[in-house]
């Protein structure tokens with residue numbers, strides 16, 4: 608388990624993000640703890656991807672603060688997080704070279720990289736495709752490669768932005784199983800999805816956004832049994848909300 612020396616919890620305090628003076632996220636205060644799978648839900652355009660990017664450090668907030676409480680001063684927190692996107696961003700190299708690359712970035716000695724990269728590929732059912740150029744892999748295989756690469760980095764936190772929305776049900780299921788493996792190994796999961804069935808299967812807690820605001824943060828069981836806000840009730844009922 609990675610929890611004892613994790614960079615978590617992550618605390619967002621009154622975070623806002625604006626473009627050209629237009630607020631896209633507003634006044635978000637939120638604490639994300641280790642060991643809990645957090646699923647971010649909300650209608651299209653609610654700000655889910657922006658929130659993930661702010662948490663991961665790809666965007667800087669216009670207001671407020673994003674702080675990793677477990678991080679030691681000067682520690683490179685970026686290396687202890689990984690992010691998987693809807694469409695994976697892969698290098699023009701073989702599958703195994705993609706994994707070796709993150710191991711090199713993480714300072715793993717050259718001699719150990721080959722075995723560790725193959726172990727990560729095997730874990731996600733990709734060993735037979737190790738030498739294949741990453742960019743000719745199918746969408747589902749590419750997503751599993753992105754997960755294998757994240758696994759090799761051994762992150763404290765894995766952010767996933769709609770990782771299964773471009774996949775067929777079988778490929779989506781293998782991504783869900785991979786997410787469970789990360790969780791079981793002690794990696795904190797923070798994920799957006801439009802698939803409510805998937806959210807019910809994976810979530811320990813739900814963050815519900817609407818129009819750039821945090822409307823609810825609740826244990827998943829409570830949220831799905833009866834959300835507190837009218838926006839979330841309408842969302843779960845499949846009504847058009849924005």
Ligand SMILES: Nc1ncnc2c1ncn2[C@@H]1O[C@H](COP(=O)(O)OP(=O)(O)OP(=O)(O)O)[C@@H](O)[C@H]1O
Nearest residue numbers: 626631649650651652653654655656657658799801
């Ligand atoms: N760089 C940007 N410049 C201007 N507007 C942006 C920028 N990035 C995002 N937005 C706007 O911010 C809002 C939130 O975007 P975001 O991608 O976070 O939504 P989302 O909840 O992930 O939506 P979806 O479910 O459709 O993926 C949207 O209205 C989007 O158009």
